[in-house]
Amino acid sequence: MFDIKSEVGIYKSATRNDDMYEDIEISEKQIKACQVKDAKIALKETRIKNGL
Incomplete structure (x- = not known):
């Protein structure tokens, strides 16, 4: 039996994995x-830039 919720969940999981591998x-x-x-340097620069 076709379960749309299950298929949507599988699609979303696969899409997240694709996005993750693309980011890597x-x-x-x-x-x-x-x-x-x-x-550490980037964080320090960001804090200075944003007045934190």
């Missing part, structure tokens, strides 16, 4: 291109 791929490309910052 983008991150890997940024790392290779040296387009990353140290997290």
Whole structure:
């Protein structure tokens, strides 16, 4: 029997996984291109920028 709720859940799960893997791929490309910052420095800059 076809259960639309189950199918929608499977679709959403697969879509989230695709998005996650796409984000990982983008991150890997940024790392290779040296387009990353140290997290502590980036956080400090963000706090200063936003007056925190």
